Amino acid sequence: MKIFSASKIREADETTISRQGITTGELMERAGTEVFLWLKKRFPDKETVFHVFCGKGNNGGDGLVVARLLHNDNYKVVVDIVEGTGNPSEDFTANFEKLEQNNLACNTNEAYEYKKHKIIFLDAIFGIGLNREVGAEAKEAIQRINNSAVKIISIDVPSGMFMDRKSDIAVHSDMVLTFQFTKLAFYLAGNCNFIKEIKILDIGLDKDFIANEPTQFFLTDRTEAHQRYRPVPAHAHKGTQGHALIIGGSYGKIGAVTLSSKAALKSGCGLVTAYIPKCGYTIVQTAFPEAMVLTGGEEHINTIAFDIEPKAIGIGMGLGQQPETQQAVLEFLKHQKTPMVIDADALNILSYNNEWLNMLPENTILTPHPKELERLMGSWEDDFEKMEKIRAFAKEHKIILVAKDAFTIVACNDRVHINSTGNAGLATGGSGDVLTGIITGLLAQSYSPADAAIFGVYLHGLAADIGVCETSKQAFTASDIINYLGAAYLKIEAEKAQK
Numbered sequence: 001m002k003i004f005s006a007s008k009i010r011e012a013d014e015t016t017i018s019r020q021g022i023t024t025g026e027l028m029e030r031a032g033t034e035v036f037l038w039l040k041k042r043f044p045d046k047e048t049v050f051h052v053f054c055g056k057g058n059n060g061g062d063g064l065v066v067a068r069l070l071h072n073d074n075y076k077v078v079v080d081i082v083e084g085t086g087n088p089s090e091d092f093t094a095n096f097e098k099l100e101q102n103n104l105a106c107n108t109n110e111a112y113e114y115k116k117h118k119i120i121f122l123d124a125i126f127g128i129g130l131n132r133e134v135g136a137e138a139k140e141a142i143q144r145i146n147n148s149a150v151k152i153i154s155i156d157v158p159s160g161m162f163m164d165r166k167s168d169i170a171v172h173s174d175m176v177l178t179f180q181f182t183k184l185a186f187y188l189a190g191n192c193n194f195i196k197e198i199k200i201l202d203i204g205l206d207k208d209f210i211a212n213e214p215t216q217f218f219l220t221d222r223t224e225a226h227q228r229y230r231p232v233p234a235h236a237h238k239g240t241q242g243h244a245l246i247i248g249g250s251y252g253k254i255g256a257v258t259l260s261s262k263a264a265l266k267s268g269c270g271l272v273t274a275y276i277p278k279c280g281y282t283i284v285q286t287a288f289p290e291a292m293v294l295t296g297g298e299e300h301i302n303t304i305a306f307d308i309e310p311k312a313i314g315i316g317m318g319l320g321q322q323p324e325t326q327q328a329v330l331e332f333l334k335h336q337k338t339p340m341v342i343d344a345d346a347l348n349i350l351s352y353n354n355e356w357l358n359m360l361p362e363n364t365i366l367t368p369h370p371k372e373l374e375r376l377m378g379s380w381e382d383d384f385e386k387m388e389k390i391r392a393f394a395k396e397h398k399i400i401l402v403a404k405d406a407f408t409i410v411a412c413n414d415r416v417h418i419n420s421t422g423n424a425g426l427a428t429g430g431s432g433d434v435l436t437g438i439i440t441g442l443l444a445q446s447y448s449p450a451d452a453a454i455f456g457v458y459l460h461g462l463a464a465d466i467g468v469c470e471t472s473k474q475a476f477t478a479s480d481i482i483n484y485l486g487a488a489y490l491k492i493e494a495e496k497a498q499k
């Protein structure tokens with residue numbers, strides 16, 4: 001799904017208004033109606049009290065439409081217009097007048113019975129139009145909302161959240177009902193406390209505009225994943241499904257390479273060879289009989305040489321950073337032409353030898369976690385700068401950068417893809433090793449590097465989303481990601497069949 005900036009969203013509005021021959025007020029009515037219908041379905045109990053907090057811009061206008069529709073549908077509605085939220089917009093004013101005509105008064109300070117489970121706070125103070133720091137009065141309203149113990153639903157965006165810079169204070173939403181497009185700011189690490197869940201409401205913006213307008217930001221949702229997924233051909237055999245080579249491991253860290261190798265095989269490739277130091281030989285052969293094993297070095301890898309011809313290579317998991325290993329890795333990378341995923345210690349070795357980055361074959365995939373990312377490209381001031389640096393780094397070195405996080409970012413070909421799957425169950429040792437294995441396995445199956453990275457990250461998160469429902473987040477382990485890969489593939493198959 002495309003992600004547009006606030007100014008592009010305004011353009012989408014204008015195009016829709018002109019092509020569909022409607023007014024801005026009619027578009028607002030449509031947006032408010034979608035919110036109303038969603039609320040009515042989710043909260044059918046007419047004893048539910050909706051307390052709506054409105055600013056005076058168009059986000060507040062949406063809030064007023066929703067308030068009126070709920071009121072006319074016999075819900076109990078309380079409306080507060082928050083001062084210090086700018087000059088009233090035309091459509092806000094029009095809807096404010098309609099509210100009066102419908103006998104719904106605002107700012108009545110009316111005490112209502114506090115029944116925790118029946119009160120919903122609707123946050124419509126600011127939307128995508130926030131253009132300066134929040135002033136005292138709006139801040140007070142935001143704090144009041146946040147200090148309540150009730151369910152908070154934001155219209156379009158959590159009020160106070162900037163779309164293009166760091167936000168200090170914003171509503172902590174349980175649910176954001178956002179219009180037509182998701183927003184980039186929703187996925188940034190610094191905003192993680194402001195949103196629990198996102199629901200995108202279709203408000204019928206112009207389809208041609210959405211299809212044709214370029215953007216550099218995408219959400220890897222179901223549709224994007226399905227487009228990249230490649231089923232196993234009926235006449236496949238192990239030779240056509242690709243051979244993955246996983247290089248890593250050192251004394252005490254053979255598990256990392258075992259996990260990676262298993263994940264590569266379970267992602268669907270035909271053959272897997274693990275290249276490890278000798279101390280891991282029995283471990284890998286026993287724990288993972290499907291793998292072939294090659295060795296170099298005793299307790300750590302000191303040379304990388306083999307006479308097989310893998311279709312893809314994953315390197316770095318549990319590798320260690322002994323001087324001999326560092327030398328072996330650099331020598332190895334110098335001569336590589338095979339599609340490759342570079343992770344963990346191989347990334348650290350590269351970050352001490354930055355000039356080597358330019359020697360990597362084009363579209364090599366790098367999979368740093370936040371600390372490794374910082375070692376590679378330096379630190380950042382905030383998430384927006386981080387995003388720009390990631391994009392510039394991938395472009396400069398002609399690589400694919402998989403910046404792992406709660407919402408992992410894949411930067412390639414000057415585009416940024418934000419993943420939508422995964423959960424905190426993945427915050428467990430070894431889950432990154434599994435990801436590298438999956439992406440290497442997909443590369444071996446002839447996925448393009450961009451598709452392998454984007455789809456691999458999605459698949460990894462999906463396996464975790466399915467898995468934690470059965471294991472809990474606490475008890476979920478990296479091995480469970482591998483165990484649930486099959487369920488993730490089956491889910492994708494089933495979804496595709498439904499369409």
Ligand SMILES: NC(=O)C1=CN([C@@H]2O[C@H](COP(=O)(O)OP(=O)(O)OC[C@H]3O[C@@H](n4cnc5c(N)ncnc54)[C@H](OP(=O)(O)O)[C@@H]3O)[C@@H](O)[C@H]2O)[C@@H](O)CC1
Pocket residue numbers: 009013027028031055056057058059060061062084085086087088089125126127128129130131132133134135138155156157179180203205
């Ligand atoms: N396609 C769609 O998505 C559709 C979107 N729609 C809705 O429109 C929303 C965008 O509306 P918007 O442009 O009026 O801006 P909004 O978010 O209400 O806030 C800006 C207002 O607050 C003010 N203001 C700003 N910063 C401030 C501050 N720090 N402190 C105080 N005031 C501040 C600013 O006033 P000013 O700068 O003029 O003083 C302005 O009046 C969008 O999120 C969605 O809900 C639907 O109705 C239709 C379809």
Ligand SMILES: Nc1ncnc2c1ncn2[C@@H]1O[C@H](COP(=O)(O)OP(=O)(O)O)[C@@H](O)[C@H]1O
Pocket residue numbers: 368369404405406407408421422423424425426427428429430431432433434435
């Ligand atoms: N809270 C979270 N939500 C979603 N994904 C997460 C979360 N925490 C971690 N992950 C994912 O788990 C993986 C962790 O990778 P990494 O830190 O390299 O682990 P390890 O080094 O232990 O293998 C990444 O793919 C990351 O995106």
Ligand SMILES: [K+]
Pocket residue numbers: 059123124125126127154155156157158159
């Ligand atoms: K809002």
